Amino acid sequence: MTNVSELPSPLTLLPRAQAGDEHAMNHLLTAITPYVARICRSITHDDGADATQEALLAVYRGLGSLREPAAFYGWVRSVTVREAIRTARRYGAESCCSEVDSQEEANPLDAVHISDVLERLSQAHRQVLTLRAYGLNEEEMAEVLALPVGTVRSRLFRARRRFQEAWQPSAA
Numbered sequence: 001m002t003n004v005s006e007l008p009s010p011l012t013l014l015p016r017a018q019a020g021d022e023h024a025m026n027h028l029l030t031a032i033t034p035y036v037a038r039i040c041r042s043i044t045h046d047d048g049a050d051a052t053q054e055a056l057l058a059v060y061r062g063l064g065s066l067r068e069p070a071a072f073y074g075w076v077r078s079v080t081v082r083e084a085i086r087t088a089r090r091y092g093a094e095s096c097c098s099e100v101d102s103q104e105e106a107n108p109l110d111a112v113h114i115s116d117v118l119e120r121l122s123q124a125h126r127q128v129l130t131l132r133a134y135g136l137n138e139e140e141m142a143e144v145l146a147l148p149v150g151t152v153r154s155r156l157f158r159a160r161r162r163f164q165e166a167w168q169p170s171a172a
Contacts, residue, residue, distance in 0.1 A: 014069050025063070029056050035073075036080045043084035043130060044091075051087035055080040081134060082144045085127065117166045125159035128152060 010031045016024035036055050041048035058079050066075050118126050131141045138156065142149040 011069060011072060014063075014066075014072060018063055018066070025060065028063075029060065032056075032059070032076055036076065039077065039080045039134065040084045040087075043081065044088045047087050047091050048084075050091070051080075051084040054087055055083040058083050077134065078136075078140065078144070081131060081136065085144060113167070117163055120166050121159065121162055124155055125162055128156045129159050129163065132156065 008027065010028050013024045013028040013031070017028045033052070033056065036059070037048060037052045040051035040055060044051045059076055062079060066072065118129065121129070127145065128141060131144060136144065138149050138152050141147075141156075142152045145152065147155075
């Protein structure tokens, strides 16, 4: 059995996988699975495994359309977020997007408080805040959510305001 740390980097495997090398494709998908799973879990919670499988399948199917190898991880992130949101909608996940992964938390209790405040927001507001936390801009969020950019901007504005209102009492 091959250890994941012994695999070539995804960017090294990418051209071979795009050329139809199934062995390289398998190694590429294995290498990105933890990254994809982390994003899916934070968006879908209980349906993270299903979302991960859907995202990896979408990456497999769409890899030939990727023209710029340097954009690989951004493209994978975009595909993964889109598939995770589709999965959450399909399963009617009310808890969609309720957790934001951040390794930069100074105080572990802040993460608990953030999750608690996010749980009290609507699903639409949790979605835009989570997508923003993953670095998507308004245009990318609009594409992922299949909404007009203006709607995304107003949701983001309202979501931030509601988050701040909900956060204030817990800061006391």
